[in-house]
Amino acid sequence: MAIWVEVDLCDGCRRCTRACPYDAMEMKDGKARIGDRCTSCGACMDACRNKAILTDAKPRTIPDFSNHKGVWVFAEQRGGQLNRVSVELLGKAQELAKELNHKVAAVLIGDQVSGLAKTLIQFGADTVYLAENTILRDYRTEAYACVLQELVAAHKPNIMLIGATHIGRDLAPRVSRRVGSGLTADCTELSIDSAEGILLQTRPAFGGNVMATIANRFSRPQMATVRPGVMEVIPTPDKEGTVVTHVTQLTDEQIGTKILEIVKEPKTHVDLAEAKVIVAGGRGVNDAAGFELLSDLAAALGAELAGTRVAFEEGWIPASRQVGQTGVTVRPDLYVACGVSGAIQHRAGMMDSKFIVAINKDPYAPIFKVADWGIVGDLFDVVPELTKQLQAACQVMCD
Amino acid sequence: MNIIVLIKQVPNTSEVKLDPKTGNLIREGVETIINPDDLHALETAVTLKETYGGTITVLTMGPPQAMDALSEAIGMGADKAILLSDRAFSGADTWATSYTLGKAIQHIGDYDLILAGRQAIDGDTAQVGPQVADFLGLPQVTYVFDIEAVTTDYVVVKRRLEDGYERIQCSLPALLTVIPGAKHPRYPLVSRLLLACREKAPIKIWNAADIRVTTAEIGLDGSLTQVIRTFAPKFERQGEFLEGSTSGMVQNLIARFKENKLI
Known part of the structure; x- marks a missing residue:
């Protein structure tokens, strides 16, 4: 697979150098030239007015995902305490779901946590998928990933949002690999592209020196983790929601980790x-x-x-x-x-x-x-x- | 104990600046380093080797110049190094990267423990470690800052949480991602750096064919996410003087905080 410039067609307008997300387009003698950093992403081809940039790559076909519906939020709880970021994500999920004409769902996993379902509904969830089991009491990567995988397989969500906490950043990539979905980390902005109906995920990169907008066209659910404190809470006090109980097939033997102790420390001064x-x-x-x-x-x-x-x-x-x-x-x-x-x-x-x-x-x-x-x-x-x-x-x- | 350490060569992001006119990254003259968290993974591996013996294999994916990072790792005490380098790998997102690394690890074969840094400073995703673990079907612990005990069947580690830590027993083989711990990563030894520069240096270069992957599964084509656009974050100063009584000014200030989601 390759990409090249038809030099005779190039008028040196520099649109491609500006369009390249990888800074791989260089100008030489008034003509565009493709440098080493090129990843053949094709952004320059779309930008070129003269169709001077060609490729022998066949465009990837985007599968039909019209049967994937719903904007999901992973409801993070520890010791029965809901993490605020999950409520923030329900706020954003409401906005996204409205544009797509989908429903909002929260996934609540733990042991004896059903009391939190009402809170999730009051902050925007139409449905709460509830998985309770003694082996799910404390967060463990493989256990929670397994439950999410079962739920995704059964209900086929379109979008899944997870807080970019220590738990979320441990869980989300594991789930993404398991369900075969792309994942964008630590997003600070999320919106729906009105033409394509896909989720646009914007995040800082290079230590915050650059912002990048990322799309996930080839897999569902479109997964993103979101930094705490970024999205706005939208209360829905009068909302009626449903709780759907999920019984997991998971057994303790399938989980490679055991929590020996959870130690709370007074907040130490950070760097x-x-x-x-x-x-x-x-x-x-x-x-x-x-x-x-x-x-x-x-x-x-x-x-x-x-x-x-x-x-x-x-x-x-x-x-x-x-x-x-x-x-x-x-x-x-x-x-x-x-x-x-x-x-x-x-x-x-x-x-x-x-x-x-x-x-x-x-x-x-x-x-x-x-x-x-x-x-x-x-x-x-x-x-x-x-x-x-x-x-x-x-x-x-x-x- | 045979350990594989995943490292990444990254630009020193504290030096990366944007061209104010084009909005592009200025990469020329920016030094490349071993990703800081990965240095801690290397230090952890070398410490474990000193106590329990075994071999350390360092694995990275990158352009040919990533060889420098591997030489440094050997200087710190790694026994062998493998560079995954192929134009076909370029443009990979974390999905394609974890697949490529996973296939390479399967090709290496014999290991008890895989160590990686929590995240790389150029992408900050923290995704590749867990995705490799899932690809290989291994248990994982992330944000590890201390390894308390090692047996042939399991390790006991401390995992950092926002408000404390967890002590976790994790069966082996496993993948751990580490954050800076109590010990500062050691400096490479000159004698070992020389070893890495010799003609018969224990460094191998593998391409896509070596690890039996096809181009549709790797690089940009094998990626599920795509960067559509990059832009410079706004750093314009508002330069606004708040006016009024002390309490009025403070009220306005708090309103600005709320507008910008600072509180």
């Missing part, structure tokens, strides 16, 4: 470079007591505490928490800079944060130039107020 939310302080925080305020804010946000070089040199934070050129480079989703002027050395370590908040007395502080949202004010007023309102907001959400 700053991997932190999703960071609260940072600089010279304006004044002293260690000032950092106590930031610490409260960090607790309310579920954030890690960090600081500038000054904060480290003054002994307010340990070296491992210094952000900047001589410290750690971070790229959290949210970076809240309090009393940080924003010297270039500091900015170099936090510029790639997705969203930046600056709280500073000086409206001309350079930190405001890189901030999404700025508050000009005394951090000793603003930070405690922010902590207070966040705690109140969290209370509302948790209720």
Whole structure:
């Protein structure tokens, strides 16, 4: 199988170089040329106006999947506690199902977990497939994969969403291989392509430097794991749903693992470079007591505490928490800079944060130039107020 | 104990930048490294070998330059290495990759344990390990950070959870994916690196025919998912000053957090 450029037909418009997802198209002497990175994916062929890019590959036929219906969500529970991400996924599933005119189903696996079925219905499930068995009490890869495989074979869903948790990321690839389906990891956006009716799965790649949209045309269900906290919860308090009980054929001998112990640990501080939310302080925080305020804010946000070089040199934070050129480079989703002027050395370590908040007395502080949202004010007023309102907001959400 | 370690050569993503004009990745001049989690898998394998003996075979799929990663692995203490390299392998998604690796492992044959890193920093999918395990019909444990005990029939490992860990007994043969543990991966020994550079270095190159796979099952053609489009994430700053009383500004800020799903 190969792909090539008919040089005489190429007018050097560069559409193909832009279309290539693998950056394999090069321009030489005003003509397109295919480089080593080409995977023959054909994106350039679609982009070319002059039909100058040819292939000897036969197009793959897309099987008929019209008998695959339903948008499924794996309802992750541990010890009878539903993981919030499953409820978030039910929200997204409702949207997708509406566009496809399909139904939403949740798959609930465990031992004595039937009480959770009602919650799943109240957050969007039309059907709950319930598999209960003592051997399913704790999550085990092969056991849960086996149950999902049985259900998929019996009911042929079109889409299956799984939370990108430690359990979900263990389970989803196992199920995908077993049911013969493609899987996209850690999606942050999901939508339906209206023309083809397929699921478009968008995810970050290369450490978040690139976003990629992925399709799964050749297999069903179209499977995706989704990061927690990305999709919106849509409550459906008045919904009537049905619970379908599934009896698994699985026996304990078929499972190669045994859980000896589950140990809960108090949350240890994560590596700053991997932190999703960071609260940072600089010279304006004044002293260690000032950092106590930031610490409260960090607790309310579920954030890690960090600081500038000054904060480290003054002994307010340990070296491992210094952000900047001589410290750690971070790229959290949210970076809240309090009393940080924003010297270039500091900015170099936090510029790639997705969203930046600056709280500073000086409206001309350079930190405001890189901030999404700025508050000009005394951090000793603003930070405690922010902590207070966040705690109140969290209370509302948790209720 | 015979161990197979799956590794991947990856671009050092902290250095990968996008061309602001074209939105394409700038790959020139970006160094390639052994994927960080895979270094921990190698370290785990070498530690196990020191205690229990046996051989370590390192397996990777990639372009010819991935040979460098294999040499480094031999430098760290692996006995043998195999490079799966064939233009037909390119463009593979995790489905086709796990099939290719699975077929290669069947071709290697004799093993008690397969180790891999949890995920590679260029794709971050964490899918290939479990998919290989399923292809081979082996039990798996992912997110392993400690191996407590090893017997001829099973291992006892610790698996990281979001709020703690599990102690799991897993029958052998099995596949484990590891995350950074207590021990820092060792540096390669110069003497062993020289061994990897010799003409009779214990490194083999296998192509599609060697592992008995057909082109329809591998690479882009054997993949079930396709990348349709890539684009640069938006990093434009809003640059908005919030105004009003302290409590009003804070209220607005929290509203922005909610709009952008930050809380």
